[in-house]
Amino acid sequence: MGDFDFSIIAANWRFLAEGLRYTVQVTLTAMVGGILLGTLLALMRLASLWPLRWLAAAYINFFRSVPLVQVILAVYLILPLLLQFLTGRLIPIGADNSAYFTFTIFEAAYYAEIIRSGIQSIPRGQVAAGYALGFTYSQTMRLVVLPQAFRNMLPVLLTQTIVLFQDVSLVYAIGATDFFGAADKITQRDLRPVEMYTTVAVVYFVLCFALSRLVKYLQSRIAIIR
Amino acid sequence: MIAINNVSKWYGDFQVLTDCTTRVAKGEVVVVCGPSGSGKSTLIKCVNALEPFQKGSVVVNGIAVENTKTNLPRLRAQVGMVFQHFELFPHMTITQNLTVAQIKVLGRGKEEALDKGLKLLDRVGLKSQADKFPGQLSGGQQQRVAIARALAMDPICMLFDEPTSALDPEMINEVLDVMVQLAREGMTMMCVTHEMGFARKVAHRVIFMDQGAIVEDATKDDFFGKPHSERAQNFLAKILQH
Numbered sequence: 001m002g003d004f005d006f007s008i009i010a011a012n013w014r015f016l017a018e019g020l021r022y023t024v025q026v027t028l029t030a031m032v033g034g035i036l037l038g039t040l041l042a043l044m045r046l047a048s049l050w051p052l053r054w055l056a057a058a059y060i061n062f063f064r065s066v067p068l069v070q071v072i073l074a075v076y077l078i079l080p081l082l083l084q085f086l087t088g089r090l091i092p093i094g095a096d097n098s099a100y101f102t103f104t105i106f107e108a109a110y111y112a113e114i115i116r117s118g119i120q121s122i123p124r125g126q127v128a129a130g131y132a133l134g135f136t137y138s139q140t141m142r143l144v145v146l147p148q149a150f151r152n153m154l155p156v157l158l159t160q161t162i163v164l165f166q167d168v169s170l171v172y173a174i175g176a177t178d179f180f181g182a183a184d185k186i187t188q189r190d191l192r193p194v195e196m197y198t199t200v201a202v203v204y205f206v207l208c209f210a211l212s213r214l215v216k217y218l219q220s221r222i223a224i225i226r
Numbered sequence: 227m228i229a230i231n232n233v234s235k236w237y238g239d240f241q242v243l244t245d246c247t248t249r250v251a252k253g254e255v256v257v258v259c260g261p262s263g264s265g266k267s268t269l270i271k272c273v274n275a276l277e278p279f280q281k282g283s284v285v286v287n288g289i290a291v292e293n294t295k296t297n298l299p300r301l302r303a304q305v306g307m308v309f310q311h312f313e314l315f316p317h318m319t320i321t322q323n324l325t326v327a328q329i330k331v332l333g334r335g336k337e338e339a340l341d342k343g344l345k346l347l348d349r350v351g352l353k354s355q356a357d358k359f360p361g362q363l364s365g366g367q368q369q370r371v372a373i374a375r376a377l378a379m380d381p382i383c384m385l386f387d388e389p390t391s392a393l394d395p396e397m398i399n400e401v402l403d404v405m406v407q408l409a410r411e412g413m414t415m416m417c418v419t420h421e422m423g424f425a426r427k428v429a430h431r432v433i434f435m436d437q438g439a440i441v442e443d444a445t446k447d448d449f450f451g452k453p454h455s456e457r458a459q460n461f462l463a464k465i466l467q468h
Contacts (some may be wrong), residue, residue, distance in 0.1 A: 088325065128276050129313035132304025133327035133379065143326060147317050224316045 019182030366397025
C-alpha cells in the first residue's frame, strides 16, 4: 500500500475541477436541449401528417444507428465546413463547443423515443377530454398530455441523463478536456494511473449515485395520485 | 339544437354507423340506448367531432361540425361532455380541473373561474373536496366533478357517454341525481345510458340503436309502452326483467 501516492490528485485538483465543470456543462446543455428537441421530434413522430412522421423517424433512426464517437468526430470535422459554406467565413468552433452541439442533437434522438412512449402511455380519453373542453391541439399537449407524460417518464429521462453524463468522456476523441480527459492527460504526464483512475471512478460513482437517489426522491414527490 | 343528418361512418371496411338521423331540440332530454357495440358512443362523439364521420352532417346550434372551416375548439367549448371513465386530469387538483378550461379557453379571470368552479362544486355536493386530487375521490365523486367541470363552461347542451357504466352500483344514484336535477332545469341533454329508470324519469325521447343504425326513435311513453321494432322489444324485455 505504501506505493500509493494520492498527492497527485491534490496537485492537479484545479485542472480536474475544470474538466468536471465542462462535463457537467455539456451534460446539462445536452439534457435541456435534447429534451426540447426530443419533445418536438416525438410530437412529429406522432403527427398525422406523414412527412413529419417520416422526417422524425429518419432522424431518430439515423442517430441511433451510428456510434456516438463517430458522430462526435463527424460533427467536429464537418460543422466548421458547413458553417463556412453557409456564411462564407471561417468560424473557428473548437472541440469544446462542437461537443455541446453534438451531444444535444445526438441525445435528442434517444430522448425523443422516451418521450414518445411517455406520450403514448397517456390514455386516449385524456386527449378526448381536453378536446371536449375546447382545448386546441397544442393546449391539449401542454396542459394535459405532456405534464402527465413527463411525470411518468422522469425516471427513464434521468437514467438517460446519467448515461449521457458518462458518455461525455468520449470527447477525448476530438481532444476536448472533460473530467475523464483531464485525468487521462495528467496520467500520461505523471504516470500515476491507479491513483488517478481510482479517484475518477469514485467521483463518477458518487455523482451518478446521488443523481439516481434524486430520481427516486423526485419520483415520490411528483407522483400522480391514481 | 343538435341535428344529425344521415351520418354514416366506417372503420376501414367495417361500417359502425349507418345513415343515422335524429334531432335534439333545445331543452330536450334524449336517451340513447341499445346493446353494446351498437354505435351509441360513436354517434354521440360525432356531435362534438371527437369521432370523424365520412358521410352525412351534424349541425350543432347552426354550425356544421364536419365543415373543415368550423372552429372546432370553439364549438366544443359550448358542448359539455361527460365520459364513461370521468377523464378528470389526474395531475391537477379538483379546483384546477374546474378552472383550467374556463381560463385557457374562455379567457375568464382566475377569480371569476374559481368562483364559478366552486359554486358548481357545491352544487354537486363536493365543496369540501376542492383541494384534493381526482385520485383521492371515489368514482361517483369524480363523475360529479366531471359534470361540474363541463357545466363550468356554460354549455348550450350536454353529452353524456355512459356516465354511470364504470361506477360501483352504490355510486350510480349520486350521479343520476345530478343529471336528473340538470334535466329538470331545462338543460339540453343527449345521454347514452342503460339507466332506464333515468330515462323514464326525465327523458323526452328515447333512441334505440342496433348494429350502427337508429332502429327506434320515439317519445318516452311510446318507447316504453309499445316499441315498434322487435329488437327494441327484446332489448327492453331483457333489461327490464328484474
